[in-house]
Amino acid sequence: MDIDKKGYRSLVRKYHPDLNPNDHESNKVFQQINEASEDDRKRQNRRSKC
Incomplete structure (x- = not known):
């Protein structure tokens, strides 16, 4: 699941x-x-370390 910060924050706030x-x-x-x-x-x- 690829979540951007704005979407993550809105979902966390909602639930x-x-x-x-x-x-x-x-x-x-x-x-x-x-x-x-x-x-x-x-x-x-992991991707950034490669």
Whole structure:
């Protein structure tokens, strides 16, 4: 998943657990967004080292 910073920030803001305290689905989506972002950053770091 290739996420740009603006898209990432808007999704994180929309699904952040502090902004949706009683919505467990938004917490799951928030975790998936963070995992995808972390994977994308790792992939970009590997590309830049080659």
